[in-house]
Structure formats: C-alpha cells, structure tokens
Amino acid sequence: MSAARDIRCVEFVELVTEWMEGALSDTERGGVEEHIAICPECTIYLAQLRETTMVLGRFDAQPPAEPARERLMAEFRRLHAQD
Amino acid sequence: MGYGGRTMVEGTASELASDSEADLLERLRLGDEAAFGFLLDRYHRPMVRLARSHVSTDAAADDVVQETWMAVVRGIERFEGRSSVKTWLFRILVNRAKSRGVKESRSVPFSSLDDDSGWTVDPDRFLDDSHRWGGYWSAPPVSWRDAPELNALNSEIRQSIGRALDDLPAMQQAVVTLRDVHGLDAAEVCVALDVSEANQRVLLHRGRSRMRTVLESEFLESGLVS
Numbered sequence: 001m002s003a004a005r006d007i008r009c010v011e012f013v014e015l016v017t018e019w020m021e022g023a024l025s026d027t028e029r030g031g032v033e034e035h036i037a038i039c040p041e042c043t044i045y046l047a048q049l050r051e052t053t054m055v056l057g058r059f060d061a062q063p064p065a066e067p068a069r070e071r072l073m074a075e076f077r078r079l080h081a082q083d
Numbered sequence: 084m085g086y087g088g089r090t091m092v093e094g095t096a097s098e099l100a101s102d103s104e105a106d107l108l109e110r111l112r113l114g115d116e117a118a119f120g121f122l123l124d125r126y127h128r129p130m131v132r133l134a135r136s137h138v139s140t141d142a143a144a145d146d147v148v149q150e151t152w153m154a155v156v157r158g159i160e161r162f163e164g165r166s167s168v169k170t171w172l173f174r175i176l177v178n179r180a181k182s183r184g185v186k187e188s189r190s191v192p193f194s195s196l197d198d199d200s201g202w203t204v205d206p207d208r209f210l211d212d213s214h215r216w217g218g219y220w221s222a223p224p225v226s227w228r229d230a231p232e233l234n235a236l237n238s239e240i241r242q243s244i245g246r247a248l249d250d251l252p253a254m255q256q257a258v259v260t261l262r263d264v265h266g267l268d269a270a271e272v273c274v275a276l277d278v279s280e281a282n283q284r285v286l287l288h289r290g291r292s293r294m295r296t297v298l299e300s301e302f303l304e305s306g307l308v309s
C-alpha cells in the first residue's frame with residue numbers, strides 16, 4: 001500500500017517548486033511524482049515552469065542609467081589610479 | 084585603453100559571463116573596467132529594487148546602492164573569495180539597506196516574505212470541490228513547445244519580462260533574479276539575501292509562478308500557442 005499522499009492538480013501547483021528543489025518529504029514527493037505520471041496537464045505546467053526558468057536565464061537585466069553608470073565607473077577608475 | 088563606449092563592455096560581456104569566479108575577481112582586482120561594468124550592468128537594477136524595499140525613498144535606495152558599489156570597489160582587494168562576488172555584493176547591499184532602514188526608523192517592520200495573495204494559479208482554473216473531479220484543471224495549461232520565443236527572446240517579450248520582474252514584490256524579485264536570471268544556487272541566495280532556506284523556496288515559488296503566468300499571457304496574446 002502506497003504511503004504517498006493523494007495529490008490533485010490544485011495541490012500540485014503549490015508543491016511543485018519544493019519538489020523541484022528536492023525539499024519535500026518522502027510521502028509528499030511520492031504523491032507529486034505519482035501525480036505527474038498520471039496528469040498530462042500538470043506535466044505541461046511543470047514543463048512551463050522549467051521553460052520560464054530557461055527564458056529568464058536568457059534575459060539580460062537592464063543596466064543603470066548612463067549618468068549613474070559613468071559616476072560609478074569614474075570612481076572605480078579613480079580608486080585604481082591611486083594604486 | 085579607453086572604455087568610454089558601451090560597445091566595448093557589450094562585446095566582452097559574453098566573455099565575462101563565461102569567466103570563472105576567480106577570473107572575474109582577478110580582473111576586478113587589476114582594475115579591469117569591463118569587469119566592473121559587467122557587474123554594474125547585471126546587478127545594479129535588482130540592487131536598487133531590493134534596497135528600496137528596506138528604505139523610505141528612492142533617493143535613500145540610490146544612496147544605499149552607491150555606497151554598496153563603493154564598498155565593493157574598495158573591498159575587492161581584501162575579499163577572500165570564500166563566497167562568490169555576487170553573493171558578497173548582495174550581502175553588503177542587504178546589510179547597508181537594513182542599517183539605513185533602521186536609521187530612518189521605518190515604522191513597518193520588514194518582512195522577508197512580503198505580502199502576497201497566497202495563490203500562484205488562479206483558483207478559477209480548477210474545478211471546485213462540488214465537482215466529481217474537484218481540484219483538477221478546468222482551464223489547463225497548453226504546451227509552449229512550439230513557441231519560437233522559447234529560443235529567441237524578441238524585444239516585446241523582453242519588455243514584458245522586465246516589467247513583470249519590476250512588478251514582483253521586492254524579495255520575490257530578488258530571489259527570482261538571483262536564481263533564475265543569474266543562476267546563483269539556493270545556498271548562495273540564502274546567504275546573499277539573509278533568508279532561511281524555507282523562505283527562499285516560498286519566495287522562489289511565488290515569484291517564478293508569477294513569471295510563468297506572465298509568459299503564458301504573452302504567448303496566448305500573441306497567438307504563438309492556441
């Protein structure tokens with residue numbers, strides 16, 4: 001008899017990050033993995049979370065505004081000129 | 084050698100991105116402006132956002148970030164490299180922002196979890212409990228597998244992502260930025276932001292789930308998936 005918890009889609013979407021982080025108890029992990037195995041929609045949801053991470057990894061953060069950037073670069077230059 | 088132009092920094096950015104931590108540190112110690120510019124360009128805005136959540140004004144947040152960069156510039160010689168440069172950077176920032184917040188006597192105590200609605204997917208997308216299949220999807224997600232934007236971000240998607248990240252509550256933005264945009268691992272993020280592992284996971288969960296929702300809207304609106 002399986003000790004895994006019975007997980008529905010509405011619970012899956014709340015547990016999924018913890019599962020991806022490897023932070024669930026054995027019982028919960030079993031329940032999540034069983035659910036993934038039988039639920040094509042949640043399988044898609046999981047893929048989307050992974051794709052989200054992938055897309056974010058390709059996102060370049062915006063640089064500081066030019067005046068601030070130049071000021072900071074000047075400070076960096078100045079400090080190194082003193083060496 | 085002049086570093087005035089932005090193109091110089093952009094040209095070396097991919098090189099710097101694949102540099103090891105040790106190489107980056109070495110370049111910074113040697114006064115390599117491209118290396119410093121690389122850090123500035125990547126982390127400045129997330130730092131401003133995070134500082135702003137600890138202090139009362141935009142000006143105070145800018146001060147805190149400026150002070151942090153100065154501390155980094157001056158401290159790079161002594162930095163022992165036991166954590167990554169980026170972890171160290173955020174650690175300094177959070178410490179300074181908290182001190183500044185205390186000095187300003189912010190009346191609202193800072194909570195690392197920040198306020199949130201609690202759910203990450205609209206409850207209306209699931210069948211309610213009166214239904215035989217209560218708790219299962221009523222409006223399930225549709226695969227993005229065929230969306231070309233998964234491979235190449237166009238400028239519209241980039242803008243949406245930028246806006247959505249800016250709209251996240253500060254600590255969620257910090258975690259998602261450090262974990263998913265910049266690839267720091269969970270332990271590094273906990274040190275950098277001074278949060279527990281459990282809190283970090285909650286913040287990641289909420290922030291990343293929100294970003295998924297944003298991308299889903301983008302893909303549906305532009306007809307990239309049906």
